[in-house]
Amino acid sequence: MNLLRIALKSARFRRTSLLLTVFTIAISVTLLLGVDKIRKESKSSLLNTVSQTDLIVGARSSPTNLLLYSVFRIGNATNNVTWETYQSIASQEEVAWTIPISLGDSHRGFRVMGTNSDYFDFYQYGERRSLVVGSGERFEDVYDTVLGADVANELGYSLGDEITISHGLVSADFAEHDDKPFTVVGILDKTGTPVDRTVHVSLAGIEAIHVDWQGGGRSSVTLNAEQALQLDLTPTSITAFLVGLENRAETFRVQRQINDFPDEPMSAILPGATLAEFWRTISTIEQVLFVISGFVLIVGLLGMLTTILSTLNERRREIAVLRSIGARASHVISLILLETLLVVTAGCVAGVGLLYALLAVARPIVTNRTGVNLAITWLDSTQLSIMGAVIVGAVFVALIPGIIAYRRSIQDGLALKV
Amino acid sequence: MTSAPQPVLRLEGVRFRWPGQPEDLIDIDDLTLEAGEHLFVRGASGSGKTTLLNLLAGVHTPTSGVVRLLGTDLSELSASRRDQFRADHIGVIFQQFNLLPYLTTLENVTLACAFSDRKRDRAAQDVDVNTTARRLLEALNLVGELHTAPVNKLSVGQQQRVAVARALIGGPEILIADEPTSALDADNRDRFLDLLFREAEAQNCTLVFVSHDPQLADRFTRSIELVSPADDMGLAS
Numbered sequence: 001m002n003l004l005r006i007a008l009k010s011a012r013f014r015r016t017s018l019l020l021t022v023f024t025i026a027i028s029v030t031l032l033l034g035v036d037k038i039r040k041e042s043k044s045s046l047l048n049t050v051s052q053t054d055l056i057v058g059a060r061s062s063p064t065n066l067l068l069y070s071v072f073r074i075g076n077a078t079n080n081v082t083w084e085t086y087q088s089i090a091s092q093e094e095v096a097w098t099i100p101i102s103l104g105d106s107h108r109g110f111r112v113m114g115t116n117s118d119y120f121d122f123y124q125y126g127e128r129r130s131l132v133v134g135s136g137e138r139f140e141d142v143y144d145t146v147l148g149a150d151v152a153n154e155l156g157y158s159l160g161d162e163i164t165i166s167h168g169l170v171s172a173d174f175a176e177h178d179d180k181p182f183t184v185v186g187i188l189d190k191t192g193t194p195v196d197r198t199v200h201v202s203l204a205g206i207e208a209i210h211v212d213w214q215g216g217g218r219s220s221v222t223l224n225a226e227q228a229l230q231l232d233l234t235p236t237s238i239t240a241f242l243v244g245l246e247n248r249a250e251t252f253r254v255q256r257q258i259n260d261f262p263d264e265p266m267s268a269i270l271p272g273a274t275l276a277e278f279w280r281t282i283s284t285i286e287q288v289l290f291v292i293s294g295f296v297l298i299v300g301l302l303g304m305l306t307t308i309l310s311t312l313n314e315r316r317r318e319i320a321v322l323r324s325i326g327a328r329a330s331h332v333i334s335l336i337l338l339e340t341l342l343v344v345t346a347g348c349v350a351g352v353g354l355l356y357a358l359l360a361v362a363r364p365i366v367t368n369r370t371g372v373n374l375a376i377t378w379l380d381s382t383q384l385s386i387m388g389a390v391i392v393g394a395v396f397v398a399l400i401p402g403i404i405a406y407r408r409s410i411q412d413g414l415a416l417k418v
Numbered sequence: 419m420t421s422a423p424q425p426v427l428r429l430e431g432v433r434f435r436w437p438g439q440p441e442d443l444i445d446i447d448d449l450t451l452e453a454g455e456h457l458f459v460r461g462a463s464g465s466g467k468t469t470l471l472n473l474l475a476g477v478h479t480p481t482s483g484v485v486r487l488l489g490t491d492l493s494e495l496s497a498s499r500r501d502q503f504r505a506d507h508i509g510v511i512f513q514q515f516n517l518l519p520y521l522t523t524l525e526n527v528t529l530a531c532a533f534s535d536r537k538r539d540r541a542a543q544d545v546d547v548n549t550t551a552r553r554l555l556e557a558l559n560l561v562g563e564l565h566t567a568p569v570n571k572l573s574v575g576q577q578q579r580v581a582v583a584r585a586l587i588g589g590p591e592i593l594i595a596d597e598p599t600s601a602l603d604a605d606n607r608d609r610f611l612d613l614l615f616r617e618a619e620a621q622n623c624t625l626v627f628v629s630h631d632p633q634l635a636d637r638f639t640r641s642i643e644l645v646s647p648a649d650d651m652g653l654a655s
Contacts, residue, residue, distance in 0.1 A: 002532065006518075013520030317515045323477070324512070325584070326505020326533035328498045413477035414468070414510060414596070 003331060007338040010318065014311060018339075021304045022346045028300035029351025029390060031293040033383050034358065039286040041374055046279055049193045050242075050271050052124040053099075054251050057081065057089065057258055058240035060265035064281075067274045070101055070240040072194050073111040077103065080237035085264045090241070094250045097122045099242040102206045102235060105165050105177070110151045112165050112199045114206035114238075122244055125193050135159060136186035142204045142229060146186035150196040157184050163199070165209060177209040180225040204233035243268075297390060301397050304343060308336065308401045312408075319409050332409045333402040340398035341391070348387045352379065424489040426591055426624045427451040427474070432483035434469060443469055444480070444644075451640065453591075456618070456625040458635045461644030467628045470644065471594050474626060475508055476500035488591055505534035509585025509623070511595040516581035517569040524565045527551040527583045537588020547587075554583040557620075558613050575606045579613065586617055593618055595627045599634070611637060 011018055050056075050071050058066045059079035068074040090098040099122055102114030120138050124130055136159045139146050147157055157163065161184045167175040182201060190196055208228040212221055223231075245251060251270065258268035319332050356376065363374045379387075427450070434444040443466040451457055461467045472478040473485055476492045477500075485492045488507060492500055504510075509530070517526045528551050531538035541550040555565055558579040569577060578598055585593055595614070599607040615637065618625050627638065635641045 006529075006532070009520045010518075318518055320512075321516060321518055323501075324475070324504075324510035325530045326501055328501040330498065331533075410477075413472040414475055414512070 003334055004338060006322075007335055007342065010315075010335070011339050011342055017307050017311070018343055021307045021343050022350060024300040024303045025297075025344055025347025025390070025394075026350035026354055028293070028297040029348050029387065030354040030358070031296050032290075032386050032390075033351065033355050033379075035286070035289050035293045036383055036386065037355070037359070037374075039283070039290065042286070043279055043283070045192060047272070047275050048126040049275065050123075050125055052122075052128060052244065053242045053271050054245045054248060055243040055255055055258070055268045056240060056271055056274075057243060057266055057268045060267050063267065063269040063274045064278055066240065066267055066269055067271065067278060069103060070242070071271065073103070073113070073198060077239045080239055081241065081266060082237050082264060083235055085261065085266070086238055086241055089243070089258060089261075092254075094245055094247065094254055095243055096246045097244040099123055100203060100238045101240045101242070102203055103239045105167055105206070105209070107151075107163055107165050107199045108155060110148070110155075110197055110199050112201060112206075114201055114203045114235075116203055119200070123195075123242070125191055125195070129191070131191065131195065132189040133186040134189040136184070139185055139200065139202050139205075141183075141185075142202060142208050142233065143180060143182050143225065144185040144202065144205070145182040146188060146200040147184055148188050148196040148198045148200070149190040151199055152184070152187045157187075159184055159187065165199070165201075167209075167213065179222070180209045180228065203235050203238070207233040207235050297393075300347075301390075301394055304340070304394065305397050305400060308340065308398060309404070312401055312405055315405070316408065316412065319405060320412055320414060323409055323412075324414050329406050329410050333399075333406045336402040336405055337395060337398050340394055344391050344394035348390060352387075424486075425450045426453050426455070426488060427457075427626070428484075428486040430484045430486070432473065432480045432485060434466075434473060434478065434480045442481070444473065446470075446483075449642070451624060451626070453624060454619075454622060455640055456615070456627065456638045458638035458641040459626065459628045459644060460630065460632055460635060460641065461628070462630055465644040467630075467644055468596060471510075471596050471626075471628060474592075475510060475594055476504050502534075505530075506536040507591050509587075509590040509593045511578070511581045511585050511593070511598045513597040514574070514578075514601050516584070517572075517577055519568070519570055521569065522566050523555065523560070523569055523572065523580050524548060524551055526569060526580055527555065527587055530584045530587050534588060537590065539588075541588045551583065551587055554587055554617070555580070557617060558583055574601050575610065578602065578610060582610075582614055582617065586621055586623065589621050589623070591624060593623050593625045595625065597629050598627075599629070599631075 056066060056070050058070060058077055059081055061078050065075060065078075069077050086098070086100060089095065097118055099119045100115055103111060105112040117138055120131055120133065133146060134149075136146070145163065151157065162181040163184065164181050165177045167177060182205065188195065208225070211228050211231055212223045243254070245254060255268040255270070258266055319335075322331065322335075323329075359374060359376050363376065366374050429446045429449040431448075432444060432446045433442045435442045459467060459470060469478065473480055474487070476485075476487075476495070479485075479493045487503070490503065492503065495503060518529065521529065528547050531541055531547055538547060541547045544550075552562070552565055556562070560576060560579055560583070564572060564576065569580065572580065578601070581598070598614075599610055602610055611634070614625070627634070
């Protein structure tokens with residue numbers, strides 16, 4: 001019978017308290033790995049909000065601000081870009097495609113975005129995924145709208161429904177474009193990006209609802225929906241535009257050229273770099289969460305320490321018996337460390353099991369609610385090193401009772417203090 | 419080993435005191451035990467009985483003097499070598515609680531071979547270790563159905579006999595018993611001693627038996643008395 005078998009049998013004899021310890025450690029491990037998983041998934045989800053776009057261009061502002069309003073529909077543009085400037089950049093030979101964006105209106109809390117059909121052709125997110133008009137079709141007419149998945153879902157819209165757009169971002173009765181209702185002609189599939197929470201209309205539609213408005217209110221001359229269609233609905237300005245280049249190597253040159261554009265102050269940003277920077281600012285929350293789970297783990301390890309220390313007294317006889325048949329004092333330390341290894345390894349295995357069980361349960365719900373695809377993957381190197389750290393930490397913690405038992409066994413000798 | 423010229427046990431000028439103690443707890447000028455001799459060590463509590471056993475078993479080393487077992491000076495060995503020496507050549511029986519509660523009777527006996535290849539080889543000489551253990555248990559009047567029972571199902575007397583089986587398996591030269599009968603009534607005590615002597619002699623094992631009970635001294639070939647340092651004299655024959 002070797003030391004491991006003795007440790008196993010001894011541990012089985014005291015299984016109730018040890019199982020509780022295993023459970024505590026399992027929960028800490030699940031929490032640590034879970035937070036790590038969430039952090040990675042939300043990071044990749046955020047970084048994948050927009051892809052294949054080389055530059056985002058708007059009126060001069062901070063890169064984060066431009067990113068926030070153009071991609072995340074958060075906050076407001078400080079200024080617009082004139083249609084002429086947009087046209088002159090869009091027609092440059094390095095530019096493969098552009099997507100104009102016109103923001104400023106809303107519908108029941110969801111942002112309304114004016115754009116054109118290039119949006120459906122060129123906008124990509126995640127791993128080169130394009131937008132899919134799941135039901136209906138793209139907007140053709142001025143008063144057509146295509147809804148993001150969440151908009152249709154939360155407000156219960158289906159094809160053919162009529163919606164009214166509000167002027168500005170806060171819905172108010174006096175600022176409704178209720179004279180020019182829009183018809184839902186298409187609903188996009190879920191993307192897990194802010195596209196889901198956007199009401200898409202054509203640039204002409206945005207123009208049409210504003211033809212009889214001046215500043216923040218209606219002008220004295222009113223034009224109904226039919227009359228507005230008679231006018232030239234080419235916009236005079238847009239909020240921002242996305243640029244795809246023929247050759248990515250030209251990105252920095254074109255960026256500089258736009259930033260130095262003589263007629264109008266503009267900013268061109270690289271979405272990937274700005275997203276990564278944006279992630280760094282908001283990832284503090286995740287780091288705090290990670291630190292908290294670290295503390296949970298420490299509590300778990302301290303619980304284990306308490307359990308092992310409390311069993312030392314009842315194990316005093318056991319240790320004296322083992323010493324009497326020739327166990328060395330170092331065997332005594334090994335016995336305590338082996339038991340700790342058993343407990344903490346079982347805790348890690350149970351923790352990983354719990355994590356995958358939770359993932360399997362949560363996956364369809366999370367995908368449905370947020371569009372974030374919780375990939376069930378094998379543990380990556382970070383997660384394996386987290387578990388390695390847990391095991392190493394536990395062994396270090398167990399050195400305390402191990403050394404106590406060692407010193408005691410030398411002191412006690414073969415005397416059995418009952 | 420029986421034909422070996424050197425004595426099984428020899429103490430020369432052995433003194434032991436705990437750090438900070440004013441006087442020696444153990445003070446034995448000369449004590450020699452030949453093979454087959456059985457020594458009775460009598461002493462009141464506090465007279466250093468257990469300390470003497472720890473010295474004989476190599477758990478502690480004397481402050482001065484030489485403890486020689488089977489010709490080996492224990493203080494010349496490292497602590498782990500002394501532990502190995504104990505595992506190979508000594509069997510120990512305690513007053514009580516000799517057994518590990520999470521092992522069966524049989525496992526408790528064979529446990530003695532876990533730390534000693536020598537004992538395991540000797541126990542497996544004719545048959546396998548388990549059979550040797552079962553034979554020993556049966557010789558000690560512990561029937562087969564008790565062998566696989568959890569030890570907490572055994573009476574105190576039975577538990578002490580299991581301890582004897584564990585101390586004897588693998589044929590150690592020296593058996594150290596620390597008041598093994600103190601938890602037994604008179605009848606049980608006598609039967610226990612009969613079995614202990616019979617099996618020790620069957621294996622030609624030297625017995626060192628510590629007790630506070632002077633009645634037992636008659637059964638031993640040698641007897642010494644330990645006197646606590648407060649009563650001055652260290653050793654009386």
